[in-house]
Amino acid sequence: MSSKLLFEHLVELKSTFIKAIIFFVLVTILLLPFANDLYTIFANPLLDKFMVYSGSIISTKLTSTFFVPFKITLFCALIISFPFIFYQFWSFASPGLYLSEKKFLAWTLCLAYALFLFASVFVYFLVFPFVFEFFIKMTPADVNLMIDISYYLEMVISLFFAFGLAFQVPLIVSNLVRFNWVKVESLKKYRPYFLLFAFIFGAIFTPPDVISQIMLAVPVYFLYEIGLFFAKNKN
Numbered sequence: 001m002s003s004k005l006l007f008e009h010l011v012e013l014k015s016t017f018i019k020a021i022i023f024f025v026l027v028t029i030l031l032l033p034f035a036n037d038l039y040t041i042f043a044n045p046l047l048d049k050f051m052v053y054s055g056s057i058i059s060t061k062l063t064s065t066f067f068v069p070f071k072i073t074l075f076c077a078l079i080i081s082f083p084f085i086f087y088q089f090w091s092f093a094s095p096g097l098y099l100s101e102k103k104f105l106a107w108t109l110c111l112a113y114a115l116f117l118f119a120s121v122f123v124y125f126l127v128f129p130f131v132f133e134f135f136i137k138m139t140p141a142d143v144n145l146m147i148d149i150s151y152y153l154e155m156v157i158s159l160f161f162a163f164g165l166a167f168q169v170p171l172i173v174s175n176l177v178r179f180n181w182v183k184v185e186s187l188k189k190y191r192p193y194f195l196l197f198a199f200i201f202g203a204i205f206t207p208p209d210v211i212s213q214i215m216l217a218v219p220v221y222f223l224y225e226i227g228l229f230f231a232k233n234k235n
Helices: 005-053 066-096 101-137 150-167 169-178 184-189 191-205 212-234
Strands: 056-058 146-148
Touching: 005 056, 005 066, 005 101, 005 150, 005 184, 005 212, 056 150, 066 101, 101 150, 101 212, 146 150, 150 191, 150 212, 169 184, 169 212, 184 191, 184 212, 191 212
Parallel strands: 056 146
Antiparallel strands: none
């Protein structure tokens, strides 16, 4: 590759990055007026439980009341911007790919995005209500439960990313078999080890409580089995 051609590719890559960043910033700006509404949506699973059991969300820092809704807005803007960002990098890389590679990459990234969205829905509607209710019920009668807004943000964002990453397991397993990097028979033998890995993964990427870890580890193992099922059928 000549230096001139390499320079042209670098300029095009720079343009791709700039377009992706500009789009992300524009989405963020459009969402900023709704920052408090987005925070309310994120806080609803906990607020709904607080309506039944006494408790409150507090802010121990003056700046938290601004930065927490702002960070939630950034998170939502990133999720919304991903299809456009993917398209920009796809436009940059696709001319150098074969048709089969284009189809595979497009299918893989679209499925990964869909799995992340599904994981987010799973966390929001199933994991959050169960976890919050469990720990609120465990609060002693003479304790006034108050949760800091910053801690709550860190917990929910970490759970979104942990489950979003974990739900990629079927895609990873099927692609490992697809490219003959691992045999289905070998993956079946590794089931006990993967179950252990699932609990270790849950312990690392979830808040330090057993309930969150179990609610992540169990779906991860079942997703592993789903990945094996599809990988076996592809073979």
